[in-house]
Amino acid sequence: MNINQPLFSSTEATDAAFVVTKHARPVLQGQQLSCIRQDRVLFAQLSVQLSYGQLLQIQGKNGAGKSSLLRILAGLAQPDDGQLYYQAKPLAQSLPAYCANLCYIGHHSGIHEQLTALENLSFWRAAAALKPADDWALLAKLGLAGLEDVPCRMLSAGQQRRVSLARLWLTPALIWILDEPFTALDQSAIGLLQQHMLEHLNKGGAIILTTHQQLTLQFQSLIKLELVYRW
Amino acid sequence: MVSMVFLQRELRLLARQKADWLNPILFFIIVLSLFPLGVGPEPNMLRIIAPGVVWIAALLSVLLAAERLFKDDYRNGVIEQLVAGRHSLLAFVLAKTFANWLSTGLPLLLLSPLVALLLGLEQAALGAMALTLLLGTPLLSLLSVLGSALTMAADKGGILLALLILPLYIPLLIFASSAIEAASIGLEYQGQLAILLAMLLLALALVPMAVTSALRINVS
Numbered sequence: 001m002n003i004n005q006p007l008f009s010s011t012e013a014t015d016a017a018f019v020v021t022k023h024a025r026p027v028l029q030g031q032q033l034s035c036i037r038q039d040r041v042l043f044a045q046l047s048v049q050l051s052y053g054q055l056l057q058i059q060g061k062n063g064a065g066k067s068s069l070l071r072i073l074a075g076l077a078q079p080d081d082g083q084l085y086y087q088a089k090p091l092a093q094s095l096p097a098y099c100a101n102l103c104y105i106g107h108h109s110g111i112h113e114q115l116t117a118l119e120n121l122s123f124w125r126a127a128a129a130l131k132p133a134d135d136w137a138l139l140a141k142l143g144l145a146g147l148e149d150v151p152c153r154m155l156s157a158g159q160q161r162r163v164s165l166a167r168l169w170l171t172p173a174l175i176w177i178l179d180e181p182f183t184a185l186d187q188s189a190i191g192l193l194q195q196h197m198l199e200h201l202n203k204g205g206a207i208i209l210t211t212h213q214q215l216t217l218q219f220q221s222l223i224k225l226e227l228v229y230r231w
Numbered sequence: 232m233v234s235m236v237f238l239q240r241e242l243r244l245l246a247r248q249k250a251d252w253l254n255p256i257l258f259f260i261i262v263l264s265l266f267p268l269g270v271g272p273e274p275n276m277l278r279i280i281a282p283g284v285v286w287i288a289a290l291l292s293v294l295l296a297a298e299r300l301f302k303d304d305y306r307n308g309v310i311e312q313l314v315a316g317r318h319s320l321l322a323f324v325l326a327k328t329f330a331n332w333l334s335t336g337l338p339l340l341l342l343s344p345l346v347a348l349l350l351g352l353e354q355a356a357l358g359a360m361a362l363t364l365l366l367g368t369p370l371l372s373l374l375s376v377l378g379s380a381l382t383m384a385a386d387k388g389g390i391l392l393a394l395l396i397l398p399l400y401i402p403l404l405i406f407a408s409s410a411i412e413a414a415s416i417g418l419e420y421q422g423q424l425a426i427l428l429a430m431l432l433l434a435l436a437l438v439p440m441a442v443t444s445a446l447r448i449n450v451s
Contacts, residue, residue, distance in 0.1 A: 074315050077451045099317040108308020112240075114247045119240065126236035127312070127319040151247075 025088065026051045027206060028073065028175060033082035035068045041230055042068055044081070048225060052174065053201055055219045056208045060227030066210040067107065067179050069227065073208060074104040074177045103173040105181060109164040113153035117144055117163045120152060124167050138169050143189065157184040165193060168200075176200065178209040191216065234322045241330035251299060252334035259292035259339060263349050274351045281350040282411035283404075285360060289339050290371065290400050296335045297375030298392055300327060301383040301446070310383075311450045324442045328376045336368025352415065359414030363407040366427040373431075373438040374399050380445035402430060 026049040034044040042065030050056050058066050071077040073084070075095060084091035086098040111120040121135045139148050142162045144155075152160055161184045168176065176197075182190050194217045197207055201221060215222070245252055266284050270276055304310050313320045343364055347357040378396035382388035410423035 071451075076311065076315055096317065099315065102315065104312070104315040106308060106311060108306070108311060110308040110312040112244065112303060112307060112309060114244055114303075115240070119243065122236065123240050124312075126233050127316055127323075129233065129318070 027087055029085040029088075030073060030079075031083050031085070033069070033072060033079045033084075035065055035072060035077075036080045037065075037068065043227055043230070046082075046227075048073070050175070050206050050208060052204045052206050054206050054221045054223060055197070055201055056206075056223050056225060057215070058208065058210045058225045058227060060210075061229045064227040064229040066227055070104075070177050070179050070208065070210060071106070074102060074106075075099065076104070098175075101173050102175045102177065103167060103171040104177045104179075105164060105167065106179045109160050110167075111152050111160060111163050114151055116149050116151055117155075117166075118148045120163055121166055121170065125170060128171060130170060130172070133170075138166055139163075141169075142166055142192070158186055158189065161185055162189055168193075168196060174205045176205065176207045176209075178207065180210055180212070182211050182213050233319055234326055237319075237323050237326035238329060241326050242333070245330060245334050252296060252338070255292040255295040255335055256338045256342070258295055259288050260342065260345070262288040262291065263346055267349060277351045278353075278356075278415060281352055281356070282360070282408035282415070284350065285343075285346055285411070286363075286367075286404050286408050289364070289368070290397070290404065292339070293335050293368070293371045293375055294393055294396065296331065297379045297396070298382075298389045300331060300376060300379035302379075302388075305383045305449070310446055314447050314450045320443045320446065321439060324376065324380075324439050324446070328372050328439070328442075331376060332369050332372040336364075336372050339368055340364045352411075355417065356411055356415035359411045359420055362424055363410050363427060366424060366431055367403050367407050370403055370427070370431045370434050371400070373434045377438050377442050377445065380442045380449070383446075384449045403427070406430075 028048075028050045030046070030048045033046045033048070035042040046069070048056065048069075058069060060066050068077065072079045075084075075091060075098060086094045091098060110124075111117075112123075115123070117139055118135055121138070122132075125132065125135075136148060139145065142165070144159060144162055147155060147159065152163060155163070161181075165181060168178075181193060185193065190213070194215060198217055198219065201207065201219065263284065266280070267277060270280065301310065313323055340361060343357065343361045346352070347360065352360065374396055375392075378392045378399075379388075381395060382392045385391055406423045406426050410420040410427070413420040413423065
């Protein structure tokens, strides 16, 4: 392994990268995080922080450890070293509060193929203890009008992705962690999702995402974090 | 309230994937109908082996249904989402367990008169068998949910599940078949039933927690 290789580099996308809205303190902080998979160090001594109103985009080649980092930040996996803080408290102490304020959408769709879009949404609504609302209107907005009652296995990959992402319109959580959310989506859906992300940031939310696609909208508070592939 | 929505979801899935629960029931009936053919239709012989045979067939058929319990939800990321959200995992486990009992345990209970007919059981033994099934099948469901949660990430989880769970069924098998045996020779069998009930209550208290931990470990 090349020791001199930079472990990570953080570049500011725009000069306005540190336009921090109402909350100046970082809501989520990872300090000296390390992750080892099959004897390969994906990243070591990595520090990340996220404040409300910020969009953190994690970049890197396939296998650089983006998904592993997101799973650690979502509390799904433990870092091999390092500490996570939510609102300046160690994550272990504030886990229930953090989980209630988090919406994580990973590689897997999180929808059951045998259930319809409406049934999947009502399941998620119950799981997140949300009040019933107009799911039909939401699905229509996502371009799924007329497909509400079709089992999800009959939908295309992009349509399934739309059902899965519908959770972002349901959740009251302020922190979103999105792993490749644009996969399989067409241009109009990507535009719709980016617009929704922008609204979320303007409302004071925070987003961490990985994507290989260029963000087409201007995000004022975009911060990029490049993970370097390490051998 | 959350549990009701989850239970509704499980029942809906069972209604759409009928093979998941119909196959184990048919398996149970076929295995039982093989015994009179295999060991001969001698009523006394059948009466002697009936308690053990009924319960072994029940264990195996429940095991058949257990393998796929969490597979789909693991593969499509539902469990990962529930673990990430944390608070509704226990309700999900309870709904799974109850739906599993409704689809595999309850049918066995309802089939017990047919079993009695096939194996030539008498009235008293039939009552004892129904009671042991009533107390024993929820325990079977709890244990198979546990085994299924532990093995859901394994590629060939089926045989691993059997090796893991069948030994745990042994106490149940011993007391359940001994209760039926006692009833068929006219002895009291409340003692065995009490032990079955105790095992059920113990499992009901501990297994859901173990299952939620197993699910958490498997997605991390």
